[in-house]
Amino acid sequence: MRRRTFLAASTATATAAFLPPAALAQAGNPLLEPWRGPFGGVPAFDKVRVADLKPALEAAMAEELREIDAIAGAGAAPTFANTLEALEKTGEALDRVRTVYGVWTGTLSTPEVRAIDKEMSPRMAAHGDAILQNARLFERIDAVYRQRGSLKLTPEQDRVLWLRWNSFVRNGAKLSPQAKARVAEINKELAQAFTAFSQNLLHDETERDLFLGAGDLAGLPADVRAGMAAQAQGKGRPGEFVIVNTRSSVDPVLTYAERRDLREKVWKTFYSRGDNGDAYDNNRLISRILKLRAERAKLFGYPTHAHWRLADNSMAETPDAAMALMMRVWPAAVARVKEEVAEMQAIADKEGAGIRIAPWDYRFYAEKVRVARYDLDMNAVKPYLQLEKLREGMFWAAGQLYGFSFHPVTVPVQHPDVRVWEVKRGARHVGLWYFDPYARAGKRSGAWMNAYRPQHRLGAAATTTIVSNNSNFVKGPPGAPVLISWDDAETMFHEFGHALHGLNSNVTYPSVSGTRVFRDYVEFPSMVNESWLRTPEVLNRFALHHETGQPIPADLVAKIEKAATFRQGFDVTEFLASALIDMKLHLAGDADIDPDAFERAELAKLGMPAELPMRHRTPQFGHVFSSDGYSAGYYSYLWAEVIALDAVEAFREAPGGLYDKGVAQRLHDNVMSVGNAIHPRDGYRKFRGRDPDVKAYLKDKGFPTG
Ligand SMILES: [Zn+2]
Known part of the structure; x- marks a missing residue:
């Protein structure tokens, strides 16, 4: 199970005073039209013109502000229905336009699209802040919140109310006007620093x-x-x-x-990216970002940025809890590194290399260990991994677990390579799955999932979801099967896990639908889904040789299984070193920090092995310094993986193994279908009967569990 990106980190921090222009005459802009056609309407991808994007975004933002003003300025006393439920219905036009905008910026980018993106990203971030800082709106939300004990709300309504109220309070709704103004200044300076950081990093990566x-x-x-x-x-x-x-x-x-x-x-x-002491050096920017974040956290009433980021906004809840988990794993990972280094040094000595293993030797000698110890040639696996067969395998496993069936349909698509399936449970329509598998110019790298439309039950008819998976496989000649690596196959199942999280959603309110959950929880359903690739049921039916049609040999699968703990000392230690430094930087308060010195001193205290680096050294840690995104949050990948492997263990302990119907039903009822409608801690307890245990994670890595 690897760390993968899911959705681009939010950059919703700028608060530049932006007033959208008065609603423009938008007749003839198809992006503003409701989605029409089958399945409750589908995106009119065939009618998109890039020139329509900016005016559509502007008009849709203006419309949302009008909707918000109507709620904030209503004469009637605030109620859940006229305030919270009304808020859930706002911004539908903007959601639709942003879906199209996201598809074009992420998969069909051109210089024209990038210019629009550069202009509109900060304006959309400011638009979000303008809503969060609407004092009259918050007064009404707060009034409902204060009456919540007597309102007889459903548990989901209660959660929606708390989440909405909390997001306003967390972002300064209760501050004095002076403090609010200072927060806005800080956010503006941070947004500029984030951009400068990213551009420096991009320079050092491209030049x-x-x-x-x-x-x-x-x-x-x-x-x-x-x-x-x-x-x-x-x-x-x-x-x-x-x-x-x-x-x-x-x-x-x-x-x-x-x-x-x-x-x-x-x-x-x-x-050395971002750390060359030249015009593109990021160290001073980092010091400034840390200062600004510390000041903002204090204004919000928290001791540090890390406390602010996690409180009421994560499953971990506190930096202490996140640190405790990381430090539980750290000694085992470092001990494994020492073993790995010793094994590599022995090979180097035997070869008469006359070296001591240095960081630039780690991957090189580890590869020699892999060949010597596991006799596994990943190139021998590839002929069995046909993209389309594995897709059928994902469908089949989802059928076994969640009762889904998948049916190809023809609807407008954004590119001829994109295919669409209707997802059904029995005879009932569940949603649509768009699949955009191939690399092309203008598509960002990696693999990810998007929700084009969240499932919810607000309004006259229930709304079904539309989700998509995107990847960058290399398209073969027409008719030839596309063969992918084992790693890519795991990624496919991972991203499909996010899609299944969306497709299983069964909630009333869109703001808590599907994958709209805490950051340290969202990777759990996707990481869990990776496990079904490795089941004999999937491999024997779907990992078929592209020429002979024979299933992948059992001894090859056994070698893959045996090599699963290969180099985990390196992988876990390089990740944890970054996650620990991220947390420590954001626990340091408003101290003056020289990132270079801080990193060196803290790694020395941790006993970081000299033979490998952090996965992301501080001057190049885009997750943390190109937005608030994963700041004090890089631990999330570990947190979610611990939960995922503990959940897989629940299947292993059951009579039906990974296809146990009872465990699958509990996973569906308490995790996959509930979105953020209940607290993830409570949902997980209902699924597992207890809190997550780190043992399954340690076992998976081949670390001691005692
Ligand atoms: Zn993911």
């Missing part, structure tokens, strides 16, 4: 290419060389090979390149 000749590539596999050659050609240097200063380009070099001086050079360039 530090290393060009090589064919003689420099010893050890690199043919497909890696081909990729490097194609990129060099794209940069106008045919016949050469380029290493771009990004993780996907650097990792294979560190894993396979036999030239140690090349590995060292590439490693140092990559881990």
